[in-house]
Amino acid sequence: MILINEDIHIPNAWEELTPQQACDTVELTERFIKGSITLEQFRVKLLTKLSGYAPNKKTLGRMTDDQLKLVQENFFILSEQMRFPIKPHVTTPEILSVLDDDLQKALKTRFPFEINEVEWVDQLGMIKNMISVEPRLNLDIKRVLIPSIDVDGLTFYGPEFDIDKNGIVTTNIVAGEYVDAYEFFNLFNVTRDDTYLDTFVAILYRQNRGDYSTYNAQKHALIFKDVSSVVKKTVYIWFQSLLEYLSTKSPYVWLFIRKSTHESAYMPGMGNTIYSMAGKGYGNKKEVEMFPLPDYFAIMLRELVENVQAMKDMEMKMHDIVAKTGLPSEVIAKI
Numbered sequence: 001m002i003l004i005n006e007d008i009h010i011p012n013a014w015e016e017l018t019p020q021q022a023c024d025t026v027e028l029t030e031r032f033i034k035g036s037i038t039l040e041q042f043r044v045k046l047l048t049k050l051s052g053y054a055p056n057k058k059t060l061g062r063m064t065d066d067q068l069k070l071v072q073e074n075f076f077i078l079s080e081q082m083r084f085p086i087k088p089h090v091t092t093p094e095i096l097s098v099l100d101d102d103l104q105k106a107l108k109t110r111f112p113f114e115i116n117e118v119e120w121v122d123q124l125g126m127i128k129n130m131i132s133v134e135p136r137l138n139l140d141i142k143r144v145l146i147p148s149i150d151v152d153g154l155t156f157y158g159p160e161f162d163i164d165k166n167g168i169v170t171t172n173i174v175a176g177e178y179v180d181a182y183e184f185f186n187l188f189n190v191t192r193d194d195t196y197l198d199t200f201v202a203i204l205y206r207q208n209r210g211d212y213s214t215y216n217a218q219k220h221a222l223i224f225k226d227v228s229s230v231v232k233k234t235v236y237i238w239f240q241s242l243l244e245y246l247s248t249k250s251p252y253v254w255l256f257i258r259k260s261t262h263e264s265a266y267m268p269g270m271g272n273t274i275y276s277m278a279g280k281g282y283g284n285k286k287e288v289e290m291f292p293l294p295d296y297f298a299i300m301l302r303e304l305v306e307n308v309q310a311m312k313d314m315e316m317k318m319h320d321i322v323a324k325t326g327l328p329s330e331v332i333a334k335i
Contacts, residue, residue, distance in 0.1 A: 176289025
């Protein structure tokens, strides 16, 4: 939070937003990424939305032009702190090796044109024609942005996925829900067909979160047709952040770094594993679909490790294990 005074606290992280603020942030972020507003305009508009305050004569009442100018200048300076939805992404990372470590760290949160520290200006000047930076959505989101969705007098409850300050996850997502959500997430990405987005949301938002059924989710998809597109896009972005977490920071990273020409990096054969686990005696298909997501991934990870260990016991060559598992050799060496 940005603390202005005892009464005014401005959110400055995804998890600090109300559902409406999250939707407003997503809408503005999309406008910026599409190029319809500048970074400065994005930050001022975002601060206006999140603070509920617009510094103009209509809102401020009687004020001299000089006073108004000072207020607006201070508001603009404050808006520069609105960094959390967008982060710079250096597409030429090899260039960074010539820079000071502190400057490299600064470029993870600030765009080059924002950096004016005297000790760094000359370094940036040397590489300004070689460095390429583009804005990216910041997917460091530690909780679900839309807890529930109301449609036609009915309330549909979303998943729980909270990451605490120690990196510990609390979630009620089940295996079948994750597998189906990813399938329709991917179908929407490929086709941009909103019917897939409706089904994706119907999978994650249910009246009874104690049960999950692919059939019921697809049956309820039409209910979400008239839900605001920005609400659905906010759910989509949260799920994108979940995939980012799983593939980069979770205890199950090894499941997501396997190279394959046939499977997505975010879902390496997971759809088939529900049937595979049922066939191995973990339960019937319905029971496996209702496995808590951490348990589902833990089983997959354990089987992956056991398979690698068995290959090592058979004295298979490293390049053959790499080819069979898709794992990098440095990971195989650790198993």
